[in-house]
Amino acid sequence: MHRVVILGGGFGGLYAARALRHEALSVTLVDRRNFHLFQPLLYQVATGALAATEIATPLRVVLRKQKNTQVLMADAVDLDAAGHHLILDEGAIPYDTLIVGTGARNTYFGNDSWEAIAPGLKSLEDATRIRHKILYAFEAAEREPDPQRRRQWLTFVVVGAGATGVELAGAMAEIVRDTVHSDFRSIRRDDARILLLDSSPRVLNTFPESLSEAAERQLVRLGVTLRLKVRVTEVDPEGATFSTDGGTERIECRTVLWAAGVRPSEWSDILAERAGAARDRSGRIKVNPDLTIPGHPEIFVVGDMAYLEQDGAPLVGVAPVAMQEGRYAATVIKDRLRGRSSKPFRYFDKGNLAVIGRNAGVGVIAGVKVKGRIAWFVWLFIHLMYLADALNRLLVFVRWGYQYLTYYRGARVITGPPG
Amino acid sequence: MHRVVILGGGFGGLYAARALRHEALSVTLVDRRNFHLFQPLLYQVATGALAATEIATPLRVVLRKQKNTQVLMADAVDLDAAGHHLILDEGAIPYDTLIVGTGARNTYFGNDSWEAIAPGLKSLEDATRIRHKILYAFEAAEREPDPQRRRQWLTFVVVGAGATGVELAGAMAEIVRDTVHSDFRSIRRDDARILLLDSSPRVLNTFPESLSEAAERQLVRLGVTLRLKVRVTEVDPEGATFSTDGGTERIECRTVLWAAGVRPSEWSDILAERAGAARDRSGRIKVNPDLTIPGHPEIFVVGDMAYLEQDGAPLVGVAPVAMQEGRYAATVIKDRLRGRSSKPFRYFDKGNLAVIGRNAGVGVIAGVKVKGRIAWFVWLFIHLMYLADALNRLLVFVRWGYQYLTYYRGARVITGPPG
Numbered sequence: 001m002h003r004v005v006i007l008g009g010g011f012g013g014l015y016a017a018r019a020l021r022h023e024a025l026s027v028t029l030v031d032r033r034n035f036h037l038f039q040p041l042l043y044q045v046a047t048g049a050l051a052a053t054e055i056a057t058p059l060r061v062v063l064r065k066q067k068n069t070q071v072l073m074a075d076a077v078d079l080d081a082a083g084h085h086l087i088l089d090e091g092a093i094p095y096d097t098l099i100v101g102t103g104a105r106n107t108y109f110g111n112d113s114w115e116a117i118a119p120g121l122k123s124l125e126d127a128t129r130i131r132h133k134i135l136y137a138f139e140a141a142e143r144e145p146d147p148q149r150r151r152q153w154l155t156f157v158v159v160g161a162g163a164t165g166v167e168l169a170g171a172m173a174e175i176v177r178d179t180v181h182s183d184f185r186s187i188r189r190d191d192a193r194i195l196l197l198d199s200s201p202r203v204l205n206t207f208p209e210s211l212s213e214a215a216e217r218q219l220v221r222l223g224v225t226l227r228l229k230v231r232v233t234e235v236d237p238e239g240a241t242f243s244t245d246g247g248t249e250r251i252e253c254r255t256v257l258w259a260a261g262v263r264p265s266e267w268s269d270i271l272a273e274r275a276g277a278a279r280d281r282s283g284r285i286k287v288n289p290d291l292t293i294p295g296h297p298e299i300f301v302v303g304d305m306a307y308l309e310q311d312g313a314p315l316v317g318v319a320p321v322a323m324q325e326g327r328y329a330a331t332v333i334k335d336r337l338r339g340r341s342s343k344p345f346r347y348f349d350k351g352n353l354a355v356i357g358r359n360a361g362v363g364v365i366a367g368v369k370v371k372g373r374i375a376w377f378v379w380l381f382i383h384l385m386y387l388a389d390a391l392n393r394l395l396v397f398v399r400w401g402y403q404y405l406t407y408y409r410g411a412r413v414i415t416g417p418p419g
Numbered sequence: 420m421h422r423v424v425i426l427g428g429g430f431g432g433l434y435a436a437r438a439l440r441h442e443a444l445s446v447t448l449v450d451r452r453n454f455h456l457f458q459p460l461l462y463q464v465a466t467g468a469l470a471a472t473e474i475a476t477p478l479r480v481v482l483r484k485q486k487n488t489q490v491l492m493a494d495a496v497d498l499d500a501a502g503h504h505l506i507l508d509e510g511a512i513p514y515d516t517l518i519v520g521t522g523a524r525n526t527y528f529g530n531d532s533w534e535a536i537a538p539g540l541k542s543l544e545d546a547t548r549i550r551h552k553i554l555y556a557f558e559a560a561e562r563e564p565d566p567q568r569r570r571q572w573l574t575f576v577v578v579g580a581g582a583t584g585v586e587l588a589g590a591m592a593e594i595v596r597d598t599v600h601s602d603f604r605s606i607r608r609d610d611a612r613i614l615l616l617d618s619s620p621r622v623l624n625t626f627p628e629s630l631s632e633a634a635e636r637q638l639v640r641l642g643v644t645l646r647l648k649v650r651v652t653e654v655d656p657e658g659a660t661f662s663t664d665g666g667t668e669r670i671e672c673r674t675v676l677w678a679a680g681v682r683p684s685e686w687s688d689i690l691a692e693r694a695g696a697a698r699d700r701s702g703r704i705k706v707n708p709d710l711t712i713p714g715h716p717e718i719f720v721v722g723d724m725a726y727l728e729q730d731g732a733p734l735v736g737v738a739p740v741a742m743q744e745g746r747y748a749a750t751v752i753k754d755r756l757r758g759r760s761s762k763p764f765r766y767f768d769k770g771n772l773a774v775i776g777r778n779a780g781v782g783v784i785a786g787v788k789v790k791g792r793i794a795w796f797v798w799l800f801i802h803l804m805y806l807a808d809a810l811n812r813l814l815v816f817v818r819w820g821y822q823y824l825t826y827y828r829g830a831r832v833i834t835g836p837p838g
Contacts, residue, residue: 035832035833051471051473053829060602139453142492143491394821395818410808412480413454414453416544
C-alpha cells in the first residue's frame with residue numbers, strides 16, 4: 001500500500017491528511033506537538049480573550065475516524081531523501097510520498113538576542129509568555145509609586161504592523177480602555193501608551209491602500225500611537241531605540257512584542273541539504289507548480305515554507321494558502337494513484353481580513369473592500385467556522401458573546417514562567 | 420481608617436475580603452498570583468476536561484466593584500509583627516489587622532527528591548505538568564514497539580486515596596476507557612493500568628466506611644486497581660517500590676502522581692518565628708477559638724494553615740472550612756469596630772463529596788449519605804455554583820454538558836515544559 005507521510009499538523013498538513021481520508025493508502029501524520037493550532041487566533045490567547053486550549057485541537061481527535069491514518073507525536077530531525085525515510089529522534093519511517101508543512105518561526109533579522117526580551121507570536125507557549133508579560137506590566141504598575149517607572153511599565157511597543165501586530169495593538173488598547181478604570185486603583189487610563197511601529201509607510205501593507213488608511217484611523221481612535229517609517233535598532237529590557245527620518249529615538253518601556261517577520265522552520269535547511277532544494281532570500285523552498293521539489297516528485301512542500309509565484313507575485317504565508325496547498329497535494333497523490341495528470345496549483349483568493357477591535361476591522365471579501373463593523377463581524381464568523389472542532393467553536397462563541405455583552409476578558413490569568 | 424491586609428487570595432482570603440465590602444475600612448489583598456484558583460477542580464485541568472483559565476478568576480475582577488479594596492500582586496516575604504508591617508519583596512505595607520490564608524503545599528514526607536518525578540496537584544502549573552505527563556505517556560506508548568516498555572508507559576500510579584487521588588484515578592480510568600480505542604492505532608485499552616495506592620485500609624478515609632466501600636466498588640468497575648495498606652518506599656523515573664504486609668513490591672511505570680499529603684505554606688515558619696505561633700505536628704498554626712494567634716489578636720489565620728479542634732477533632736483542610744473561616748474573621752473585625760464581642764468560630768458542615776467518574780461518586784449531604792449518580796450530580800451542581808465568575812460557570816457548564824453527551828475531553832493539549 002502506498003505510504004504517505006505528512007510532516008506537520010498545521011493547516012497544510014492537516015488539510016492534506018483530511019483530503020486523503022477515503023483513499024486506499026496509509027497516512028502517517030508526524031508532529032512534535034499533539035495538537036493542531038489555530039494560529040489566526042493566537043493573539044486572542046496572548047491578550048486574555050481566549051484560553052489556550054480553545055484554539056488547539058488534538059490531532060488524534062481531528063483524525064480519529066480516519067482509519068487509514070496514524071498520528072505520531074515525534075520530532076523529525078532529518079531526511080534520507082535517497083532511501084525515502086523520514087528520520088525521527090527515535091527511529092525512522094519509510095515513505096512513498098512525503099508532504100512537508102512545518103511552517104515558519106519568528107525572525108529577528110540577525111538580532112537573535114532580542115528574542116529573550118521581545119517575544120514573537122507563533123506557538124501557544126509564545127502566547128502564554130506574551131499574556132504573562134502584558135498582564136504583569138499592569139500589576140507592576142499598580143504597585144509602583146514612582147510615576148516615571150509606572151509609565152515605563154505601561155508603555156507597550158509592538159514592532160510590525162502586519163495583521164498580527166495590528167491585532168495585538170488593537171486588543172491591548174481595548175484592555176486599557178475596558179479594564180484599567182474598573183480593575184485598578186493606582187493607575188490611570190492615560191498613563192498607558194501603545195505604540196505600533198513599522199518600517200513601511202502604512203499599516204497592513206499587503207492590503208489595498210484605502211483599507212490601510214481605514215485601519216490607521218480605527219487604531220488611532222482606540223488610542224494606539226502609530227510610528228511608521230521607523231526601523232528598530234535596539235531592544236533592551238528598559239526600552240527600544242529606533243531610527244526615523246530625522247535621527248534616532250528612544251522609548252522607555254518594559255514590554256516589546258515582536259510581529260515584524262517570520263522565516264521558515266529548520267526543515268528549510270534539511271530540504272536544501274538532503275534534497276537539493278533551492279530557496280528564496282528568506283529561506284522558503286522554491287517548489288514546482290505542483291508543489292513538489294525539483295528532482296523529487298515524491299516530496300511536496302506546503303504552507304508558509306513553500307515559495308511559489310502566482311500572477312507575478314509570491315503567495316503569502318496565510319492559513320488559506322496553506323489549506324489549499326495541503327488539499328492540492330492530496331489531489332496530486334490521488335491523481336497519480338489513478339494514473340491521471342494534475343493541473344498546476346492555483347490559489348483561489350477568497351479574501352483577507354484583519355480585525356482591530358470591537359466592531360472594527362478591515363478586509364477584502366471576494367474582491368469587495370469592507371471595513372468597520374461588517375469586517376469585524378465577517379472575521380468573527382469565518383474564524384469560528386474554521387475552528388477544527390465543535391466544542392472549541394462552542395466555547396469561543398460563548399466567550400465572544402459574553403465579551404461583547406460585558407466587555408469582560410475572562411482569560412486574564414498570569415501563569416507559567418515569566419515572559 | 421482601619422487597615423486590613425489579607426495575605427492570600429484563596430477561599431479563606433477571598434471570602435474575608437468579600438465579607439468586608441460594605442465596611443468603612445481599607446482592605447488590601449496581597450497574592451503572588453493575580454487570580455483566585457478554584458482548587459477542587461484542579462484535577463479536571465490535570466486530566467484534560469477543563470482549561471486552566473476556566474478555574475481561575477483574576478482577583479481584580481472578583482473585587483472590582485469593591486471600592487474599599489485594593490489588590491496587589493506581590494510576594495510577601497516576612498512579617499514585622501511588633502511594627503504591624505507585612506514585608507513584601509519590594510516595600511512593606513502597614514496593617515491594623517492581618518489575615519493570613521496562604522494555604523498548603525505538597526509534602527513528600529522527607530523525600531523531596533520524589534517531587535521531580537511524582538508531581539502533586541496544588542497549582543495550575545502542577546495541573547499542566549500532570550496533564551503533560553499523562554498525555555505524553557499515551558503518545559510515547561503509541562510510538563513504542565517493545566510491548567514491555569509500552570506497558571510501562573501505560574502504567575499510572577496514584578499515591579494517596581483521598582479525594583484528590585480518587586478523583587485523579589477515576590478520571591484517568593475514563594480517559595483510557597473513552598479515548599484509547601478511538602484515538603490510537605497501536606495501543607489497546609487492556610495495555611493500560613491505573614493503580615491507586617494508600618497506606619490506609621480504605622479509600623476516602625475521612626468518609627463513612629460504607630461510602631469508602633461504595634467508592635472502591637465504583638473505582639474497580641472503572642478499571643482502577645486498588646492497592647491499600649501499602650507504603651511507598653521509593654519513586655524513580657522507571658517505577659515505584661512499596662512495602663506491603665508481605666514484603667516489598669515493584670511496579671514498572673513512567674507516571675507517578677502524588678496525592679498523599681500536604682503541609683502548610685512557608686508562612687507557617689514566618690508566623691512561628693515572628694509572632695511566636697505554636698504549631699501542630701504537621702506545621703499548622705494553632706489558633707484561638709476566634710482564629711487569632713495567641714498573643715496577637717490582630718493576626719488571624721484562616722484556611723488550610725489554621726489548626727483548630729471542633730468536637731474533639733481537628734478541622735480538615737477543605738474549601739468550605741476556609742470559606743467559613745474567612746467570613747468569620749471578617750465578622751470579628753466588624754464586631755470589634757462596633758465594640759461588640761464575637762462568638763467563637765464554629766464550622767457548619769454542609770457535607771462532603773467526592774466524584775469518581777461519570778454518574779459515579781460518594782458523599783454526605785446534610786448528614787445523608789449519597790452515592791452513584793445522585794452524588795455525582797450534586798457534586799457537579801455545587802462546584803458549578805461556587806465558581807467565582809459567571810463566564811467560567813458558563814464555560815464549565817458547556818464543557819461538562821458536551822463531555823456528557825459525547826465522552827469528549829476537549830483540553831487534551833500537551834503544552835508547557837515536560838512533566
